[in-house]
Amino acid sequence: MNRSMKDVAKKARVSTATVSHVINETRHVAEDTRNKVHAAMKELDYRPNSVARSLRSRKSNIIGLLVPLVASDTSNFFFMSIANGIEQVLKENGYNLILSNSSEDLEVEQDQIKVFNTQFIEGLIIAPVDSHTHDYSDNLHGEYPTVFIDRKPKEVISDTVLIDSGAGTYEAIDLLIKKGHRRIGYVTGPLGITTSDERIEAYSRALREHGMKYNENLVKIAPATFEAGEQLTKELLEEDITALFVANNIMTMGAVHCLQKNDKAIPEETAIIGFDDYEWMKVTSPPLSVVKQPSYELGKKAVELLIERIQGSDKPYEVYRLPSKLVVRGSC
Amino acid sequence: MNRSMKDVAKKARVSTATVSHVINETRHVAEDTRNKVHAAMKELDYRPNSVARSLRSRKSNIIGLLVPLVASDTSNFFFMSIANGIEQVLKENGYNLILSNSSEDLEVEQDQIKVFNTQFIEGLIIAPVDSHTHDYSDNLHGEYPTVFIDRKPKEVISDTVLIDSGAGTYEAIDLLIKKGHRRIGYVTGPLGITTSDERIEAYSRALREHGMKYNENLVKIAPATFEAGEQLTKELLEEDITALFVANNIMTMGAVHCLQKNDKAIPEETAIIGFDDYEWMKVTSPPLSVVKQPSYELGKKAVELLIERIQGSDKPYEVYRLPSKLVVRGSC
């Protein structure tokens, strides 16, 4: 059974107002009185009820994070790394994090937003599931500030922090071309999400700027799974590619698997550059060259923006882009 | 600006009690009245304030999950997979999940528990950071039921769901011995957490039951990192091992990396069995044999137990163990 402020007040022979002020250090309290209150709290093992506090003060010190995790998808690492950056900066500022998962499912996501809406969170950071067609202002009523991350919503209704995944992709394709590759396969998950679109745009731009033609037979699209990565790579092998770029991490794994199964020497027969830099990328033989995303920095930036808004800033919304970059190892 | 029940009541010309009962379907309301209330809610874009509801009714429909995620540690997959199982079963039962992260840090964990304690969560599932020496009843006051997962606390103060990682480990070592290996190296993260201890115990038991001696030169212990996995494997190579068992996934990666760097043919020169079954385990050449943990099932079981408790069950606490099992692929 938990005690209330009233119990503490009684025991310390003061008013609940005083107890409240002692706890929140919100007005001067004589040292004697303060001591009595602290003693009473301790003795009663009093823990303030933050639901009541939230109701009264309309603030909770909690901010929400909504990410699209799919079981055993390696993009989880990306989001966990973001979450880590977010957590750290948040804690430094006295906020707590509640993480929720949309499972990459729009309906689930909207439900989770509704849950957040009824919970007095003070801000929300969200990696939207459907940033192209869905109108997020349906459920985001401006009762708390929002920061979008990783995927840009069709209308900029809040600050947005993106990774410029085009930058690293361009670097990658540019390097492959400079190494003499002319048939460069491209494997990607479904288009329509910002990141996928940007990467493929950078691919075609790099080709173009080198005077090469975009050949749609060399571009394969399928759901982002290990198996699809493997399958699409197999199809590309029949197109006589000499190099391969894979636009996400899970398909990268599938692609490597396929090359190995088909005894393609990497990089002699087929060069490959993948996406996202994780420990196990080094484990393949040879170690994989990859485009690396500044995930931690993204999380950090998102929080900084959010806190600024919570503190009342109302400057125009901005879209920030943190550059990805190519990490060259043995596979190209 | 959000509307309150009072606004709705006024607009619908009924009492707040009626509005509340319409919303919660907690007593019969004439259809006419019900319609009026619904219309008013819609018109005002009314969304109930669940903080107020929680304060009043002492329930929130929210359960907490506290896991120890470390950035870019592959054990994240394990916990994310558990979280997935938990989420699914929870949603089926009308609960919402709040996920929080202890970062594998006891102090952070206890803080997060305190945060949970001040929010009306109705139950908590926790993978404890320090299950051996810390007394979790310090901060868990029984105001809501708790289920421990993955690591067994020193005292059983709630239902606990574990994975019997000994089972799979024993299978693995047993197989290696039957294949004729006599010098089997063992790489593990720090001992003292249940899972590590169980695995090494199974290793030594398997040796014993085959009449082999436990040779401490063949057992290497270090923090669970990619680099440590690599380093320890290197040390073991100097001990002329013919087979290697690695007791966690991240060190498995490091170990494979080391074998490849040293041009050890797998499994001819050095057989290897790792821990945890993830997509990229198939990507190494040859595909890795691993001990696989039923993570999803664990999450599911944990929720089932928790909900039982929330609904009032008070049978004695039990410890459940779900067996791990060996998946044989090419590396042994």
Place this chain on the structure above:
DNA sequence: ATGAAAGCGCTAACAC
């Protein structure tokens, strides 16, 4: 330097 008391938005016992 401290206290009294009015609510925050909701639920539920009690009344009719």
Place this chain on the structure above:
DNA sequence: GTGTTAGCGCTTTCAT
């Protein structure tokens, strides 16, 4: 079938 009303535990204005 519906309304009145007393709180849940806290913060905060207005007194003193």
